Amino acid sequence: MRKLLFDFFPIIIFFVIYKMYDIFTATFALIIATAIQLGYELIRYRKVSMMHIITFVLVLILGGATIYFHDEALIKWKVTIVNWLFGAIFIFSTYLMKKPIIQRLMEENIDLPYPIWKRLNNIWGLFFFFLGAINLVVAYYFSTNFWVDFKLFGMLGITLVFVIFQGIYLARHIDHKK
Structure with missing residues (x-):
């Protein structure tokens, strides 16, 4: 916490x-x-x-x-740029690094087959691209007040739902015999 x-x-x-x-x-x-x-x-x-x-x-x-x-548009773009940058880093790491970033972050806690690590890493990359895109939609089609609320609560909520779905997906691939 x-x-x-x-x-x-x-x-x-x-x-x-x-x-x-x-x-x-x-x-x-x-x-x-x-x-x-x-x-x-x-x-x-x-x-x-x-x-x-x-x-x-x-x-x-x-x-x-x-x-x-x-x-104010410039600070709104920061959210998108950060998310798109992380999305690109995650996806490129799948193909350019020995281990995808998500595997480096989580491998001490869970054991998965390499193809699942790659898929999970790419899913996170796409998720970051999605967050960046949805931020632009909210930034340009809604009020600044709504954007500020969405930036804190909406993006946190979307991320929480994504992590729950990730957990459900991972549960199918984790070796429970250990």
Whole structure:
């Protein structure tokens, strides 16, 4: 639970500040919160996850541009770019790395045949592309207020449903004899 709160810390700060002020103040708070998250991770663990580095760089660039140009579309694109980037990394890892990323992340906890790891990795890649696309639909066809709510609650809900379906899929392939 602590890890989940740590990962969602910047998003929660963004959400709260947006509800109190506006998207530009919330974007500035997001930049600060992401920097704090990165600093804490570096001090606490002496290393920073690639996901947090990529997120921070995009928050800094697109968040800074959002504030500078006073254009909220730029911060909305950050969500899509991050998701599409992770989608591409997952799919490319299936074919360019010895082990797919999902296998590296989960193999200590579960044992699966290699073809299932590959399929699962590609499913995650496609899921990230889907999240990026749905973010653009919400960003361009709904209000900013709706987008902010969707960014926190909608994407979390979609991800939770996806993980449940992943669990059902994996249950068929896990060796229960161990």
